[in-house]
Amino acid sequence: AKQEGKRRIGRIGPCQEPAPFARQAHIRRRLPSAIDDSALTLHYQAVLDLATGGDAGVEALLRWHDREIGPVAPDEFIPLAEHTGEILRIGAWVLDQACAQSRSWIDAGTPRKIAINVSPVQFAAGTLPADIRAAVNRHGIPARMLEIEITEGRAIADVPSAASQLRELISMGVGVALDDYGSAYSSWAMLRALPLTTLKIDKAFIRDIDSEPHTETMVRGLIQTLNAMGVRVTAEGVERQEQLDILRDLGCNTAQGYLISPPMSPSEIRMITLNNIEDKQ
Ligand code: C2E
Ligand code: MG
Ligand code: MG
Ligand code: MG
Numbered sequence: 265a266k267q268e269g270k271r272r273i274g275r276i277g278p279c280q281e282p283a284p285f286a287r288q289a290h291i292r293r294r295l296p297s298a299i300d301d302s303a304l305t306l307h308y309q310a311v312l313d314l315a316t317g318g319d320a321g322v323e324a325l326l327r328w329h330d331r332e333i334g335p336v337a338p339d340e341f342i343p344l345a346e347h348t349g350e351i352l353r354i355g356a357w358v359l360d361q362a363c364a365q366s367r368s369w370i371d372a373g374t375p376r377k378i379a380i381n382v383s384p385v386q387f388a389a390g391t392l393p394a395d396i397r398a399a400v401n402r403h404g405i406p407a408r409m410l411e412i413e414i415t416e417g418r419a420i421a422d423v424p425s426a427a428s429q430l431r432e433l434i435s436m437g438v439g440v441a442l443d444d445y446g447s448a449y450s451s452w453a454m455l456r457a458l459p460l461t462t463l464k465i466d467k468a469f470i471r472d473i474d475s476e477p478h479t480e481t482m483v484r485g486l487i488q489t490l491n492a493m494g495v496r497v498t499a500e501g502v503e504r505q506e507q508l509d510i511l512r513d514l515g516c517n518t519a520q521g522y523l524i525s526p527p528m529s530p531s532e533i534r535m536i537t538l539n540n541i542e543d544k545q
Contacts, residue, residue, distance in 0.1 A: 287333060291341055294330055295350050298341075299357050304328050306361050307527035308378070310536040311498065311520045314511060317538030320518045321377030323413070324362045325527045326354070342383065351383045359396065362410070363403035365530060370405060374535070379411040379441060384420045393432040411439030413464065416454045423457050431459045441498070445486075455493075462518075463490050467501025470521070474506040484514050491515065508541075 298304050306324045313320035328336040345351040362378045369376050386392055392412075400407050412433065420426050430440045441462035442454065446469045455463075465483060472479040487497045499511045502521030511519055525536050 288344075290330075290333060291336055292344060292348075295341060295345060295348065298328055298330075299353060301331075303330055304354070304357065305529065306358065306365065307529055308365075308533050309520055309527040310525040310533065311379070311518050312524050312536060312538060312541070313518055314508075314516055314538075319376060319535050319537065321379065321411070322533070323379045323520065323527075324358065324365075324381070326358060326381075327527075346383055346385045349385070351385050352389075355383060355386045356395065359399045360402075363399045363405055366405045366409050367403045368530075370409075375409060377409050377411060377439070379413050379439070381443065382412045382414055384414065384426070387414075387420065387422070387426045387429060390425060390429065392429050393436065396433060396438060397436060406437065408437040408439075411441055411462065413441045413443040414458075415443045416445075416449055416451070416458070423454075427458055434459055434461060444500070446482075460495050462496045462498055464498045464500050464520075465516075467521075470499050470501045470507055470511075471503075473510055474504065480510060480514075483511075483516075487514050487516055491517075 294301075294303075305327045307327050308322040308324055310322055311320040312318075326338050326342070328338075328341060330336055342351065345354055358380055362380045366375070366378050382392070396407070396410065396412075400410060414420075414426075414430075434440055439461045440459065441464050442458060442460050443464045444450075444466045445463050446466040450466075463486075465486065469479055469483055473483055474480075483499075490497050496517040498518040498520060499507075499516050500520050502508050502511065502519045502523050504523060507521075508519060508523060524541060525533075
């Protein structure tokens with residue numbers, strides 16, 4: 265959380281943002297060596313179980329700190345990495361890191377479920393279930409400690425193949441979440457086609473849930489429908505107590521957002537409970 269939002273500019277421009285083009289060119293040049301330069305890290309954001317008020321695990325989020333231009337947001341470099349194919353190496357690194365973190369939490373007596381974001385590009389090769397099976401075996405962690413988050417969209421080129429890989433993962437015990445539901449490409453077709461254990465409602469809905477009656481009605485219906493399908497629902501981007509209260513009333517299963525905790529480095533992150541949050545108010 266400490267470095268979030270802070271910008272440090274090096275050679276590219278001593279006291280100002282580099283021009284967008286120069287910045288992009290720099291990012292493009294640096295991307296292939298970001299892993300080897302140890303410039304990538306994973307931060308973890310706590311997920312709160314709204315029924316019990318206890319811990320429901322964490323989501324792993326990539327952070328890139330470049331030695332010249334400072335922090336580079338995932339929204340800036342993930343699309344580029346998907347375009348160049350570098351996302352395959354990055355995705356493998358994220359999986360390995362998350363499994364190593366899971367192992368060390370298990371060893372410390374504080375096991376926590378970890379969700380990792382997976383790019384649609386990673387489905388193309390068809391090896392995701394085998395890769396995940398190998399990673400959990402290598403680190404000796406139970407597959408049920410892992411969840412993958414996928415963002416639907418045009419990029420899932422072969423939906424039947426993705427669906428069969430997801431089915432295999434679910435049968436191994438890995439959770440499968442559909443991320444950002446309600447943003448650009450969300451559809452009922454995807455809800456029917458993809459086997460899921462969790463659906464994550466996009467922050468745009470949560471932002472307006474306490475001010476727009478239609479939004480609350482839609483979220484209520486979504487939770488009822490998904491729970492009837494046996495799918496758990498997570499609310500993303502919870503920033504205010506009012507939103508959390510509504511989501512609990514609506515029977516939403518889990519919640520994530522700055523109100524609960526920002527993403528933090530493994531050394532900073534703490535177990536969160538509903539009591540902690542209410543005490544802070
Ligand atoms: P996402 O998976 O939907 O992650 C949630 C994003 O919302 C994160 O942004 C998180 O920092 C931010 N967030 C959390 N709580 C709040 C809140 O209360 N309010 C607001 N406004 N935002 C909140 P971040 O870390 O910048 O990541 C952006 C996106 O980049 C992620 O969206 C995900 O799609 C992608 N990404 C991140 N890490 C990875 C990765 O390891 N692999 C892949 N393929 N994509 C990743
Ligand atoms: Mg996500
Ligand atoms: Mg999301
Ligand atoms: Mg997103």
